[in-house]
Amino acid sequence: MIELKREELLISELADLLVNDKHIAVGAASPVPGAAALLVKEEAKLKNNRLRVTILHSNKYNNFTDGARELFDCAAQGRIDTFFLGGVQIDGAANINLVGTGSYEKIQKRFPGSFGSALMYFVVPQIILFREEHSPRTLVDKVDFISAPGFSDENIYRPGGPKFLLTNRALFKFDKQKKRFCLLKIHNNESIENIIKLTGFKFDVDDKITNMSIPDKTRIDILRNKISYMVSEFYPEFADRIWGV
């Protein structure tokens, strides 16, 4: 059996959520989503399918020519199927916080800021929340600051929103009706009990819960021999740490 890095497992897990997309966009500080998007594009190419990927922080894998606003205009026009968002905190209603902890405006621990989340979360049909650290301090009952809300009132224009949440231990699906996460998959070394213990919010558990899927050799080969070098163009530190390229 091939020894897998946890990041590779997560890249593969994300890639499985992207197979039906036509255009995937990847924003700031997102090496794992970036690698997943390029992997799916490469796999689509082998099947003679066309898939567009826009990596915001890359010059090479970027479809935009109209400046940094084009991502948001393009998303608002409905031309992006999937985008990824993270969070210092994510809560059980899928509210995300990228600003900091403690009460605003006298914040205790300040993080970078909300980036484009406050629009992207509203207009991109499939938002995948990705936060590697799975702990009661990242997955909380209620976020300290709402950079972007998990759901909105009926009269608000909102074709987009959260669909999945992936951490280094588990994959959740967001149920829009119940406004609640549902546990779909767990890492091979995890138990449901431990996930409950490490999650600061309450969630449902799917009847057909499984382990995260192990990528086959073909996928691993593409990832290590091709995608790794592509990723090194825009996330050199990450590519070096994971693959030594």
Added chain:
Amino acid sequence: MKQFDELSLLEIVDEVKDGDLIGIPADYSGVPMEFTKELIKKGVKDLKLYCLPLTTIQGDMLIGSGCVSEVEAAAVTLGEFGLAPRFSEAVESGKIIIKDSTCPALHAQLQATEKSVPFMPLRGVIGSDIQKYRKDWQVIENPMKFSGNKNEPILLLPAVQLDILIFHAPCVDKNGNIQIGRRRELATLAHASKNVFVTTERILDIDLFDDELSAATCLPALYIDGISVVKNGAWPCALPGVYGADNDEIKKYSIAAKTQKGFEDYMKNYLSN
């Protein structure tokens, strides 16, 4: 007659006044680091940074050096090298005011000024705490009968005009037209700024407007108030298409700047080189 004013770097620095609202380009659009170094040496005060839409080491250095009173941004970060330490510390201790925003809002506020209209509407954002704390933003009901949805709340953002903008560009032609390539957000910034100064790697003895391909990459000279040739003017940040970021140096900064003392030691060395 020469079609533009060629200035020294210090002449550009002198154009920045205490209290100015200054446009700050993102790390991918040509960060004027050599200019920033001289600005810090001058000891400018109370700058208000308008980041389109974020800032990295440039903003963090200006904040750590005490040049800044307010930041409007969607993010301040060192990217792969983690949090912007002087920014985080300054916000946590209340030394600076942060007007938290989101990328498309920062673009839209400048686009309003580009069109000389008082505000710009934007979808999304409603229901976030960003909106809740921005007293300068307003929500109205969509007034249009046949466009958008009836009863739809929509966010209005005020037009923002910058006092001054400085960025670094790969090259300038003999008439002062600036090559910005696909970094069109620099055009948005320039259109919305009262004064615009550019540092550049070189001035070319050609007219970029002679060719359709190069003409499309230009910010026309009519928006520019002065140009200065500064080699490696974006270092340690990248200049897209010309050179990459010096990641070792940014990493070194990210470690040093974790404390004010470490930051000051780093800056002493940086400013003297």
